[in-house]
Amino acid sequence: MATTILRIEKLRKTYPNGNKEVLTGLDLTIGQGEIYGFLGPNGAGKTTTVNILAGLLKQDSGNIEIFGKPVASDRKNTMRRVGFVPQSIAIYPELTAYENLSVFGSVYGISRPELTNRIGKLLDLFGLEKFRDKKAASFSGGMKRSLNLMVGILHNPDLLILDEPTVGIDVQSKVVILEYLKTLNSHGTTILYTSHDMEEAEHLCTRVGIIDGGKLVAADSPEALARRFPECHDLKSVYLELTGKELRTMED
Amino acid sequence: MRKFAALLYKDLLLLVRDKAGLLFLFAMPMVLVLVMTGIQDGAVENSSKKTVSVLILDKDRDEMGREIISELQRQDLFDVTLADSTQTASEVQQAVKEGSFLIGVYIPENISSMVRNEIESSLSEMLGLGSTPQTDTLSSLKVFIDPTVNNTFRTTMMCYLREASNHIEKKALLSTISETAQEFSPFPTDSMAPPPDLKPISIDEIAYSKDAFRTNINVTEHNVPAWTLFAIFFIVISLSGGIIKERQDGSFSRLMAMTCPYSTYLMSKIVVYECVCVLQFLLVMMMGKLLFPLVGLPVFSMHGAFALCLMIVFFCALAAIGIGLTLGTFASTHQQASVLGAVTVVVLSAVGGIWVPTFLMPPFLKAVSVLSPLNWGIEAFYNVILRDGGIRSVLPNCLLLLALTVACTAVSIVAKKKI
Structure with missing residues (x-):
């Protein structure tokens, strides 16, 4: 396997005044050169994870290593090599x-x-x-x-973290952005990106991780995941198989 | 340093691009100072030029009547009309009631002789010369006052009447003593001098001030610093609004994700808004110097204490920025910050003596006023402009303002970490 760029172990987070644990022991590993799609329904913990990685939130427990070093030990220097594109x-x-x-x-x-x-x-x-x-x-x-x-x-940056970078834009702009991400990746940048767009993720990502209930429920390449569920013909159906079809709210 | 310079550049651009905000920051203090000074100057001028119509009915036609009439006629404050001697007290009262005159004075018949008799009788009794025939009960002067008459005029009128009657009593006393002394004197009576007319004790009004010719504060000296302070503290709305906007649109999070220190982020805002406040003051000061005389208002003068005034503005601005940072940290929406900021500044300024001088306040509010940073600021200005104070006179208040700034900034940093 390629050099590990990002390793998350047993990440837990409950918001102050919140009665539900948002991250319930998330484990995640991303290797160098990957475009990792971080997928999940609303309230699954995607943005919380991204915000913790960006240093905007503090986890309750768990470890994060970026470029082989614990982030907490030298956040300033580590983050110089990390790009962050928030959802807003x-x-x-x-x-x-x-x-x-x-x-x-x-x-x-x-x-x-x-x-x-x-x-x-x-x-x-x-x-x-x-x-x-x-x-x-x-x-x-x-x-x-x-x-x-x-x-x-x-x-x-060597690692680029994007939180739903293509939400709410026209097809032309989406194509430009996705093409550029691919180019960036081909030059060695590792990408972690969250999305609700399964087709986009299937097209772009080398690997996807599906998060639900604050922990990863599956992680593999889109093709490998589809093979794991013979009745599913694409990433979207795998996703629905794993996360269910009922509507989610942020409280869920 | 690069980060700080970048943030400073960003904050300056954001400020300059917000045309409505700029207008609010710079036009508002100028308009406020001009309007408030104009209104107050007009009010002061009017009340000093205003005369009160007085109707006097002198039934006495003796010393007391003459003294009162001449005393009131000497005053510019009163426009005296003498009633026909055939009129009665109730007619004078009626004239006031109908609004023809604001004050009516009725001097009863024989009041002068009654005063003289009363004094003679008292003195004879005192010296054991036997009792003189009992005089009638002393009549009293009657003053009818329209309810709309300002308290100041009312008090002034009563003072003049009291002074006139005292003068008559004093003269009568001296005259009686003189006559009594002549009765018992072994020397020829014509060798004695007539009773002297006692000179009143003179009272010189000297206010503690730089300028020997000035005896009290003019409207410009209060309004220019006062409303500049008010405007300076009003930056809390703009500052806190900006912080909230950056937080809401995610640019603040982005800066923090770039490991931009929060203290650097705050420092750039402090520098930019400090410049805004100093500019506000300079503009208002220039207006006080150049525009005020053109519109008939007193020229604003700092009496050579420009540096000290600038120092006061600097510390007041720091305190205002501190409050703005705290408000921006704790308020969740722009509306919250606007309402809370405006109410806070209005209350602090009202309590602090910006609108009404603190000496006119009830004791409770007067005690509370020392807690307002605007009061620290305006008192520091008074110390410099009016009381000839040096740096030592403003240092305690500047330190208080600095302490407030440090406290507010520290609270913001700690709260941000928790948020």
């Missing part, structure tokens, strides 16, 4: 595309000439070059999602 469009609408990238790039610590160079390349790659001096508030949903992604990859 976390950019400043009042700033232009260039200013957004410039501000976040400087916070990453990228030098000015290097930053200017990278911003130019990314804007060009995502077709936003001619909108570089337009305020993000005037962008379409797809353009905003692209900018949201660009901020997360400005510093060329």
